Amino acid sequence: MIIQTKFLGAVEIKEDAIITFPEGIPGFHDETQFALIPLNETSPFLVLQSVKNEQVGFMVATPYAFKADYAFDLVPEDVAQLAIEKPEDVFVYGILTLKDTLEQSTINLLAPIVINEQTKLAKQIVLPGEDEALLRYPLKKVAEGSAK
Template identity: 55%
Template sequence: MKLIAKFLGEVEVNEEEIITFNFGMPGFPNLQKFVLLPIDVDLPLAILQSTEQEEIGFVVAYPFAFKNDYLFDISEEDKDELQIEKEEDVIVYSIMTLKDSIPESTINLLAPVVININKKLGKQIVLQDNSAYPLRYPIGHMEGSAK
């Protein structure tokens, strides 16, 4: 199927690539179908694009590339909702807020986007110990990669 992606224009996606967010995303409860669109194979970034509303797309980052000690637990309830059976089923992203320059941009470590890549189920989870990670972590720190 073809869709217009907010940041990438017209793209072709397979129906099998669609990830279902049963409860939508915070602020967008009615949007439940998204696809991950890579920006560049050498960058830890992608677009989480709604297939239901073309103007809704989020730049997401692989958080471990920017904070290598990022660690959190997924609740049993969330594991059940996402049908997670083993750790290898899971991929984690953080939503980015883009600023004028990339080093000034931030990622949301407080509410990671957790995806069961095998079952194509996703959920943005607000971490319960909200003091551990900030909502706006400056990626200029770049702990996980060379500056």
């Protein structure tokens, strides 16, 4: 199927790749179906794009590209809601805030996107705590080539 995207224009996606957010994303509760689209084969960045509304798209990346020791625990309710059976089925992404330069851009590590790759169920989890450094974690390290 072809969808219109915020950043990439028209893109073809497979219907079985559609990710469902049963509760939507905070601030976008009516948007429940998304596609995860790589920018290109070598970029660590992807687009989390609403399937129905081309204006709702988020640049995302795996947090581990920027903070290798990033970790959090899912509460049992989230594990059940996402039907997670094995940890290796879980993919985690952070939403980016893009600025004029990559060095000024940040990733939100306080509210990761958690996706069960097997069931295609997803949720944005708001982690407890108010660590401002995790809310706007810099991408500068990638721009400098020091991320692992």
